[in-house]
Amino acid sequence: SYELTQPPSLSVSPGQTASFTCSGDKLGNRYTSWYQQKPGQSPVLVMFQNSKRPSGIPARFSGSSSGNAATLTISETQALDEADYYCQAWDNKAAVFGGGTKLTVL
Amino acid sequence: QVQLHQSGPGLLKPSQTLSLTCAISGDSVSSNTAAWNWIRQSPSRGLEWLGRTYYRSKWYSDFAVSVKSRITITADTSRNQFSLQLDSVTPEDTAVYYCAGSKLTPVHFDPWGQGTLVTVTS
Numbered sequence: 001s002y003e004l005t006q007p008p009s010l011s012v013s014p015g016q017t018a019s020f021t022c023s024g025d026k027l028g029n030r031y032t033s034w035y036q037q038k039p040g041q042s043p044v045l046v047m048f049q050n051s052k053r054p055s056g057i058p059a060r061f062s063g064s065s066s067g068n069a070a071t072l073t074i075s076e077t078q079a080l081d082e083a084d085y086y087c088q089a090w091d092n093k094a095a096v097f098g099g100g101t102k103l104t105v106l
Numbered sequence: 107q108v109q110l111h112q113s114g115p116g117l118l119k120p121s122q123t124l125s126l127t128c129a130i131s132g133d134s135v136s137s138n139t140a141a142w143n144w145i146r147q148s149p150s151r152g153l154e155w156l157g158r159t160y161y162r163s164k165w166y167s168d169f170a171v172s173v174k175s176r177i178t179i180t181a182d183t184s185r186n187q188f189s190l191q192l193d194s195v196t197p198e199d200t201a202v203y204y205c206a207g208s209k210l211t212p213v214h215f216d217p218w219g220q221g222t223l224v225t226v227t228s
Contacts, residue, residue: 031213031214033213033215042204043153043204043215043218045214048212086152088153090213094155094171095145095215097154097155
């Protein structure tokens with residue numbers, strides 16, 4: 001079965017750039033979506049089709065995908081961005097999620 | 107703006123059937139462009155997509171291999187809602203269950219329901 005791999009944690013200082021990676025076989029040939037989840041809340045879509053932002057998501061969020069990896073980037077990271085971030089792709093009639101990366105804004 | 111609201115019991119005993127409902131506002135369960143999904147989340151399994159139903163002149167469903175033998179997802183057009191049924195639950199089915207909307211393809215999930223913690227314990 002298809003697998004997506006994410007580093008478990010990422011720490012940045014306020015104002016720095018946070019870059020999340022998601023790895024999977026030929027992931028660049030699929031669409032990747034990204035979700036933000038804060039404690040006790042449902043996931044929220046922050047990026048779809050690799051690089052498209054839903055309405056209401058700040059322009060600080062950007063995405064890209066190539067080869068075996070997809071990347072979500074948050075520029076000028078703020079304390080309110082502290083959350084878990086999950087990538088997701090579609091494989092053979094089933095959705096696949098990565099294990100998530102916990103972002104800590106120090 | 108599409109919104110989803112979940113309902114259903116949160117405590118089950120092993121071998122019982124899990125039943126959850128997701129009410130849709132702002133869209134139709136029989137939309138020709140949407141699909142309606144169930145996803146669960148647990149510390150041991152992370153986010154796990156369970157399945158979906160969608161209407162394209164007739165009803166279709168897709169299910170995750172891990173639950174395919176135990177899962178049913180149905181739509182109720184009169185109430186504009188869809189439901190999850192998971193048979194023969196075990197403690198490993200303990201999780202927060204979410205309903206979510208998506209397009210048929212490409213698939214990304216938005217919006218999500220508020221989540222329901224389902225605990226399976228004897």
